[in-house]
Amino acid sequence: MFTPKPRQEENLFYLLAAIGGLVSAIGLAAALYMEHEGHVVTGMNNQIVWGLPHVVAIFLIVAASGVLNVASMGSVFGRVLYKSRAPLSGLLGIAMLSGGLAIIMLDLGRADRIIVAMTHFNPTSVFGWNVILYPVFYAFVGIYLWTMMERRMNPYSKVAGLATFIWRIILTTGTGSIFAFLVARQAYGSALLAPMFIIMSFSWGLAVFIVVQATMYAWNGMQLPPLILQRMKNLLATLVAAVLYFTAVLHLVSAYFAKQTAFEYFILVDSEFSGMFWIGQVLIGSLLPLTLLFHPATRAKVAWINLAAALVIVGAFFQLYVFIIGGQAFPLEMFPGYDIKSSFFDGTVDHYSARLPEILLALGGVAIAFTMTTIGVRALHFLPQDDIAELEAAIRITD
Amino acid sequence: MxxxxxxxxxxxxxxxxxxxxxxxxxxxxxxxxxxxTFAGDGTRTDKPVIEIAKPGKCIAPAEEMRRNHMDMLKHQRDRTLRLGIRGEPVTLNGCIECHASQKTGSVLGEGNFCQSCHAYAAVKLDCFECHQPKAGFKATGVKP
Amino acid sequence: MTSPQTPDNARRKFIAAAGAGVAGLGFTAIAPGLHLMAVGEANAAPTPRKAGEPANPAVRWGLLIDANKCAPGCTKCIDACHTENGVSANLPDPRQNSQWIRKIELVDRRPGKTRGHVTQLPMMCQHCAEPPCVDVCPTGASMKRADGIVLVDRHTCIGCRYCMMACPYKARSFVHAPLNDQNPEVPRGKGCVESCTLCVHRIDKGQQPACVESCPEGAMTFGDLNDADSAIAKRIASVPTTQVRADLRLNPGVRYEGL
CATH class of the missing domain: 1.20.5 (Single alpha-helices involved in coiled-coils or other helix-helix interfaces)
Incomplete structure (x- = not known):
């Protein structure tokens, strides 16, 4: 793999940081433009009210809490392998959450009033809960990072890790519940969504972690010990399979309910979303990575495992696109047993195509996460330092 | 509240x-x-010249209005919208009826009541993102 | 089904308690949201409310729409609504225009004698007693007034559109572009969500909603659902009426006849 020389390395870092900063700035400019002109410049409308920005933001937020699991495995469950990776996972968690929240907040119709979201609180709103969940998440992760990176605070890192772990479970429950508490639309309103979002976050978070870790090792001209990769790969495979399992259960149950069959037919068979579901989510995002992770020819090779992790991330975007956009494109069933039509496009399947401002805003959020990670990794010690002998001993014991 | x-x-x-x-x-x-304010020769920026279309008695002395109109409007808006109390002495439409410019019919625009003072004080004026700034405006709407 | 009273509030209370629980995990104290002042008063006649008097919690304003009388091709109620409330529709993508009220055409596809039967009806905010939009609003901008009218407080609406996701009637619109042709009595603006206000500014003056007044067929009845002597309550008590999406038990204030 490509490893830069020290001189090149410095230049490359500044180049990456500059690109990240530039894309973030373009995203911000796009948000200002949307704010000034109104959402008329986007592809979102009164039927598809949440678009591409929400798909990307929810990916970042869900994966942000999932990536922290690497840390929890170390601190809470005492796995030596993951302990040295905990600081990096904390940094990624903060960076991705920041990117995701930036998108959500900048997409608001009245982003200038974001303060109102903090001064006015409605206890029945899952969105309202999230306004509390996110800042506390930042605080917990911040304290957790401090206990890990400041030697004198090390004894407290287990407690901090446990608190962070519990909070991130609550946080992802909150994210899943945004959809679980919607009675109106057929795609949502299922209690399964909260645990499903937690499993999704485990899987996507780990995939992001593997990709970032691989990049960092390559950057420093190091080879990830095969032992470690083997462990992470097995965990990723389990999680990808678990997400697939949840998806299958969700759709099977839904397809059985007579009032949902039309929607399931729409998503799974007859719409622009069915291709994304089968090819994007199931094939590219689940089956292909599973094959790469288990096939004798690929399962021991770093490059293939990294590719599998990257495919899981691609699949995640397809999954959220089908879930969020597909769920809204299907018309509301107000009068079962009737064909319905109106000047407001009742009874018609809507089609969403993202326009430039919202695409730039979404990319800007990703760039914020990227820039924060790049600078954080460079400025502080986040590269995992493994004591291989200790690791091997630990693994012998736990097995 | x-x-x-x-x-x-x-x-x-x-x-x-x-x-x-x-x-x-x-x-x-x-x-x-x-x-x-701090630039150039050190003299203050001229105070805005405000045209008052219908001079007469306001609901409170000018001094008090200048200082407190935002709080008065804020409390009134919550009472009217959230509790449904109508016919209060303080109403934004009341302000507009008296203070809209005779030329443009609006409280917005250069030299007009709301905007000129808010520009001078550098305070964001958010009311008219939603409220109609023109006095006696008749909405027509358009067929969907 | 036809009972106009507000049913139990168990669902709302449950969610509120859960929300308080979440809040409690991070913070020490939490109190329930704003409660409107309860003024015990006898039946309110459709007379203008006196100055300084809040909306009467004993009243629940509602509409009864007779779909049998609603004439095909007639859009009088829509025109009247959009004129009264200054709702304009001039964006290039019609899906981005606001519609406070719309005409829906239904073709019966159920097996039986009525198969193929075509019905018209106007659809708007159903002014639920248990409005999901109010439950989900993060800032409490989506609110129900004491007399049952569901409104958006645009002073605190941040434009997140969660209420639009939650509404089973597609009753809400998001203002996608700047406006300058508002009715002085009906403020509305870019970046906020809006919907039918039941012409709250007219009701408070003792008038009927614009759509009701404009209907040449007299298909719409407006009145107090809680007043057993009102025309609307009497009619609901005597003929079969329908709540749209009755399965959700939102107890809408708008009822339909002839469905």
């Missing part, structure tokens, strides 16, 4: 809020620092 404020004051969240609230002030400070 009171209950709402009670929640608010009980919230440790207000800590976060005050930090965030500080941001606009910091930004405003940056924005204001090269303002004409």
């Amino acid at each position: 009171n209950k709402r404020e009670a929640i608010f004051s009980a919230f440790p969240l207000c800590l976060c809020v005050s930090v965030v609230r500080f941001v606009p002030f910091a930004l405003a400070l940056l924005a204001v620092s090269p303002a004409p």
Whole structure:
């Protein structure tokens, strides 16, 4: 793999940081433009009210809490392998959450009033809960990072890790519940969504972690010990399979309910979303990575495992696109047993195509996460330092 | 109102809020620092010339209105919208009826009542994002 | 089904308790949201409310729409609504325009004698007693007034559109572009969500909603659902009426006849 020389390395870092900063700035400019002109410049409308920005933001937020699991495995469950990776996972968690929240907040119709979201609180709103969940998440992760990176605070890192772990479970429950508490639309309103979002976050978070870790090792001209990769790969495979399992259960149950069959037919068979579901989510995002992770020819090779992790991330975007956009494109069933039509496009399947401002805003959020990670990794010690002998001993014991 | 404020004051969240609230002030400070007030020969910027279309008695002395109109309007808006109380002495439409310019019929626009003073004081004027700034305006709407 | 009273509030209370629980995990105290002042008063006649008097919680304003009388091709109620409330529709993508009220055409596809039967009806905010939009609003901008009218407080609406996701009637619109042709009595603006206000500014003056007044067929009846002597309550008590999406038990204030 490509490893830069020290001189090149410095230049490359500044180049990456500059690109990240530039894309973030373009995203911000796009948000200002949307704010000034109104959402008329986007592809979102009164039927598809949440678009591409929400798909990307929810990916970042869900994966942000999932990536922290690497840390929890170390601190809470005492796995030596993951302990040295905990600081990096904390940094990624903060960076991705920041990117995701930036998108959500900048997409608001009245982003200038974001303060109102903090001064006015409605206890029945899952969105309202999230306004509390996110800042506390930042605080917990911040304290957790401090206990890990400041030697004198090390004894407290287990407690901090446990608190962070519990909070991130609550946080992802909150994210899943945004959809679980919607009675109106057929795609949502299922209690399964909260645990499903937690499993999704485990899987996507780990995939992001593997990709970032691989990049960092390559950057420093190091080879990830095969032992470690083997462990992470097995965990990723389990999680990808678990997400697939949840998806299958969700759709099977839904397809059985007579009032949902039309929607399931729409998503799974007859719409622009069915291709994304089968090819994007199931094939590219689940089956292909599973094959790469288990096939004798690929399962021991770093490059293939990294590719599998990257495919899981691609699949995640397809999954959220089908879930969020597909769920809204299907018309509301107000009068079962009737064909319905109106000047407001009742009874018609809507089609969403993202326009430039919202695409730039979404990319800007990703760039914020990227820039924060790049600078954080460079400025502080986040590269995992493994004591291989200790690791091997630990693994012998736990097995 | 009171209950709402009670929640608010009980919230440790207000800590976060005050930090965030500080941001606009910091930004405003940056924005204001090269303002004409301190620029050039050291003289103050001229006070805005405000045309009052219908001179007469306001609901309170000018001094009080100048200082408190925002709070009066804010309390009235919550009472009217959330509680449904109508016919209060303070109404935004009441302000507009008296203070709209005779030429343009609006309280917005250069030299007109609301905008000129808010521009002078560098305070964002948010009312007319939603409220109609013209006196006696008849909405027509369009067929969908 | 036809009972106009507000049913139990169990669902709302449950969610509120859960919300308080979440809040409690991070913070010490939480109190329930704003409660409107309860003024015990006898039946309110459709007379203008006196100055300084809040909306009467004993009243629940509602509409009864007779779909049998609604004439095909007639859009009088829509025109009247959009004129009264200054709702304009001039965006290039019609899906981005606001519609406070719309005409829906239904073709019966159920097996039986009525198969193929075509019905018209106007659809708007159903002014639920248990409005999901109010439950989900993070800032409490989506609110129900004491007399049952569901409104958006645009002073605190941040434009997140969660209420639009939650509404089973597609009753809400998001203002996608700047406006300057508002009715002085009906403020509305870019970046906020809006919907039918039941012409709250007219009701408070003792008038009927614009759509009701404009209907040449007299297909719409407006009145107090809680007043057993009102025309609307009497009619609901005597003929079969329908709540749209009755399965959700939102107890809408708008009822339909002839469905």
